[in-house]
Amino acid sequence: MFANKKVFYNLMVLLIVAAFLVGCGPQEAAEPTEEEAPPEEVATPIEAWAAEVHAQHEGTKLRVSAATHPSIEAFKAMTPRFEELTGIDVVWDEMEEGAHGQKMLLEATSGTTSYDVIMNCPERLPNLADLGYLEPLDSWLNNTPDWFDNDDILLAYREMLAYEDVNYGVPFAGETVFLFYRKDLFDKYDVEVPTTFDEVMETAEFFHGKEDGLSGVSFRCRSGWEFTYEWSIFIFPFGGLMVDPATGKPGLNNSGTVDSLEYMIELSQYAPVGIESYSFPEAWDAFMQGKAAMMIEASAAAPEVENPDSSVVAGKVGYAPMPAGPAGAYSGVWGWGFSMTVGSENKDAAWAFITYMTGKATHQEYIENGGIVSRASMLSDPKQQAQYSYYQAILETLKQAADLQKQGLGVVLMIPEWSEISEIMGTEGSRAFAGEITAQEAADSMQAQVEEVFSR
């Protein structure tokens, strides 16, 4: 390898001395410089791992099914490097989110396996797991390289891809709902950031119409799942329920649930005109175009809000965890992960793909390519917090979500009937929101319909 022995010995001495320096010096000195350890000569742990994978699976073709999502864009940007390292050929099959969900259910119901890896979420997990479509991942998770670090993935996210105490997915993107507020306006009018729902109402009222074209608050509430998504954040702080964890029976007509719906309807009078049809892009857009002083929305909106190309309020926004209601302060978690199919003939290669894409060592590259954060180390890193001002609020809000999970509650019911229940809640709630029926009537109708679903 070395034609000249002198060069070899010199390099050896240099490496030994460098090793001593590392041992003696402060931690910062550990960072390798180009002179000490040229990266192309010493294999990183990932490269060493990839070499083994390459030896076993070169030429394997992996089919991955995904819905359109920023994180998938990041993974696609990382794919060429993965293919180069492992020799595995990745074929992405990407489609719109609704179509993707239907396709996965169709595959599972008809017993076919066209994919090795699929993108999965808590709403779909119970059905896909019950149909025996998904590979249980617990034994696979016990067999990961050190640089993967499963424990570093936020617990709240990991739990959302577990069903009946079995892990079926490795999360790569998660979101929670928190309060966005205009720091500049709050400073200008010397207003405190609200910490209770009563204060949110007062603050929204204060800002509504305060400046030309300014509303108090923005959020999504289009009829259907989007209404359920938003409303589920309001239900628990008001002491409401979807299903009573003690009895397992629907609790949609209790007073807390009705209160939360009435609150949401009342709050909407300080929202932009037409909010009853607002989908999430419109809710985000109203805030990003400076038309709302606050927004109660998904943390996934934060990168957009801070993007000066699409948002006039970039750099002027503060983030706070969800305010408290009469029964406490709670939020929820949603998200996406990768699952393996039971019928895959390339499970080892599929697991190598999931390990590489969701590992701790590649998380920075994933974030830089536009992926949504899912690891505690990244969220709590002061350097990252300085760069991404919403990381701290995400961490605090996830604690609120964990408080809810501890009580056996959640914004998504992990049961196969959830999609039907979500649709019932989203339609009846929206009818009350549009003034067709009262909140109490909506709650009674939901309760009766969900009872009927449960009785089958």
Next chain:
Amino acid sequence: MPGALLTYRLPNVPIQDMKMRGFLSRSQRSKVVPYVLIVPAFAVVFVLAVFSVFWLIRMSLVQWTFGVEWQEAAWVGLDNFQWLLFSEHSTFRDSVGLTTVYVAGTLIPELVIGFGLALLLNRQIIGRSVYTAILIIPIVVMPSMVGLVWRLYFSYDGLVNFFVETFFGVKPNWYGAELALPAVMLVDIWEWTPFFVLILLAGLQALPREPYDAALVDGASNWQLFRHITLPLMAPLVLTATILRFMDILRIFAVIFVMFGGGPGDATTTLPIYIYKATLVARNVGRGSAVSVMLIIIIVTLTFLLVRLLERAKFEM
């Protein structure tokens, strides 16, 4: 239609060259061969239409959630229909009402405006082909794009309100429960009036000249020409266009789905949206199929009546 085959004869076809020679007499062959020839087409239609409708009916009689094994589907008889028609929580009846308003509120204006425009374009005007070409644009734009664009136009600070405010001094909330349905109906009228214009214009241009000349000699007024010559001669074409559009309107989905998704509340949940939500969102396949079966019955019955009307119009000509 298979019935028409009974009187059909193949002209100048050398049937005697066919392999069946010897088994059947010439007249028998001429009766059998058409049926043999139509078998492939009939098989395709049977599999695609009849078989799928049969399955749809079967699925409407079970309780099955898409995403649960088919073996777990429970036979419930007519329960799905009963729930849809009589349950106090069912919004199916509202949906039928909304669909009726939608069909009447779009079909009639489209026909009237379309006929009017066709009559105008039938005169000797400069640039008729240019106008006709422009009128095609709304039809060829992808429906989901139409929905997206008009959703923006109808937003509170959008293009529609700019004109409404300029001319009438009010700024309505098209996203609200009261105006969401009129908004999607206006889009339908914008998109599909040209359909009537194109078909009826072609019909007007093909009308014979002689009846008009004779009537003019008798001193008929323009209204009399229209009422007693144009309208009767055009009646079959008007009815045909109406039947085609009627069947299409009852299936309208993409524009409403993109604009309002059936909301707010269920203000724009027409029958196709109802079917989509029940079957693919709530995944209650039995209930969704039951609505589909009822929609098919409605479409077939009303189309049958319209076709009868068409036959009569032709007969009277």
